[in-house]
């Protein structure tokens with residue numbers, strides 16, 4: 001990407017495809033007599049050469065006027081001034097310049113007020129790096145020195161930090177999440193304001209906090225971000241983490257990067273010394289899906305076994321490939337001495353990896369004269385164990401002999 005700095009104005013040449021595709025949308029709004037800009041995360045990520053997942057547009061047009069300008073639109077958040085426009089097979093969120101006032105509950109504005117200019121809109125946004133806007137010709141509008149802070153690599157609240165966090169307390173989590181994802185530092189006053197206001201996080205839904213925490217954990221700079229998450233008191237406002245500050249510091253000393261969400265949850269449970277039988281309920285307090293809860297529990301179970309040393313082939317079979325590899329990943333991150341390769345080799349050498357691969361089933365046993373009964377289940381278990389442990393070949397004849405049928 002080419003950037004030119006002209007009369008204090010930065011212009012991006014050779015815009016990536018996502019923006020080129022969206023340009024006609026901006027053009028249509030301008031042709032209809034309105035102002036329109038690309039705003040927020042997409043401009044930030046463009047300048048950082050990061051992947052751009054969606055392109056957001058801010059405009060002076062009112063929602064009704066936006067709808068009139070395009071053939072296809074959906075009223076996604078019309079009460080907040082957002083209309084989703086479908087154009088060229090893509091969906092664009094177009095939001096009228098707005099300001100939000102009266103945040104009684106620290107999480108959503110009591111009312112949205114439309115404003116006439118871009119500056120009014122940008123100044124109620126969270127961080128300077130998220131206030132950048134770009135016009136149709138690729139010129140960057142930088143009213144709050146977002147470019148300077150991108151260069152300095154700092155997360156800095158727009159204006160008075162405390163006000164921004166009172167408007168939306170989730171922004172405190174966003175601050176540490178961006179630190180991790182972008183490998184940025186936290187500006188001093190912004191950090192102090194989080195430390196002063198961390199209790200407001202309790203007003204935010206667990207789901208929204210969870211989403212930010214997972215992004216933080218999976219980011220490349222998670223170690224420093226975890227440090228701030230703990231230092232500022234944010235961690236103490238999270239489900240099950242109050243008073244666990246010292247243990248949570250382990251996250252600042254991991255031996256590498258967490259690359260999987262379930263591994264993160266398993267690590268969290270392990271680090272706060274949660275007994276295996278508490279993992280599912282802990283996962284529920286974080287409003288995780290049952291599937292994620294079960295996966296985390298399976299990883300913790302496998303971890304406990306592999307780090308204790310005694311792992312039979314039957315154990316390996318029960319863990320399964322997913323829980324085993326992720327438990328080994330967790331062990332490596334925690335610097336636990338585990339002979340991962342030999343466990344993986346042993347797993348790979350198991351005669352079967354799944355119950356479904358067993359050459360016989362209940363129907364076969366019944367044909368062999370076994371009555372449907374609990375004993376039938378026991379026989380199947382014996383067959384499965386025999387095959388997994390290599391005591392019998394996985395074919396009908398060998399299994400019939402093995403089970404004395």
Ligand SMILES: Nc1ccn([C@@H]2O[C@H](COP(=O)(O)OP(=O)(O)OP(=O)(O)O)[C@@H](O)[C@H]2O)c(=O)n1
Nearest residue numbers: 039040041042124125126127130131168170171
């Ligand atoms: N609590 C929030 C959430 C969002 N924003 C503003 O809305 C933009 C878009 O929000 P969102 O998509 O949630 O975040 P992004 O910054 O785009 O980051 P991501 O990469 O996660 O989408 C942000 O850039 C920021 O300007 C804000 O001020 N306060």
Ligand SMILES: [Mg+2]
Nearest residue numbers: 040041042054
């Ligand atoms: Mg975004």
